[in-house]
Amino acid sequence: MNLDAENRVVLNVGGIRHETYKATLKKIPATRLSRLTEALANYDPVLNEYFFDRHPGVFAQILNYYRSGKLHYPTDVCGPLFEEELEFWGLDSNQVEPCCWMTYTQHRDTKETLAVLDQLDLDTEKPSDEEIALKFGMEEEFKAGTLSCWQKIKPKMWALFDEPYSSTPAKAVKNTLDSSIIDQMNFKLTKSAHAIAEFTTIKVTDSTTSIKDMDSRPSIR
Secondary structure: OOHHHHOEEEEEEOOEEEEEEHHHHOOOOOOOHHHOOOOOOOEEOOOOEEEEOOOHHHHHHHHHHHHHOOEOOOOOOOHHHHHHHHHHHOOOHHHEOHHHHHHHHHHHHHHHHHHHHHHHHHHOOOOOHHHHHHHOOOHHHHHHOOOOHHHHHHHHHHHHHHOOOOOHHHHHHHHHHHHHHHHHHHHHHHHHHHHHHHHHHHHHHHHHHHHHHHHHOOOOO
């Protein structure tokens, strides 16, 4: 009997088959994968594999955690989905690596911020339709009930961009614009850093070349 084959285990997650060693899954105790037995309902004795109808992409990172001891956050899924998968597999979300932590927890910060802003909306008295019409110079049309389609949409479009805390869509637009600005700033800073590094390299190379040229010139006696 092949001892190596006997120690291997096949995990079918969302239709994607993964193969590893039983000892690997024992590295993180008190988790779903560390307690696998053939008596479980999701074990297929014909195929000799365990089937889990879970997200296969996230599981690739989870299995890598057992292998390497480092839990990384896949950026192609949202934070809440990743949290659900970690909970199912019995893993602690606090074990996410520092390099992924800010990206992973961004959805929590956004959720908390929106909750605070929503509470501010409840505490703030919103203007009436008549006050809005007066603000945009459409009071007569409002009273006469002859507002055009554009006149009805205009205040909402204005609030979407000029009053970022007026509604949830406005907050979403603000967050998107803020993220875009930050990304552009990071890109420019990175580009500037590369340019400075290249310029410094060129200067050093030029200086070295000049010294070599001076050394190669015949001395005048």
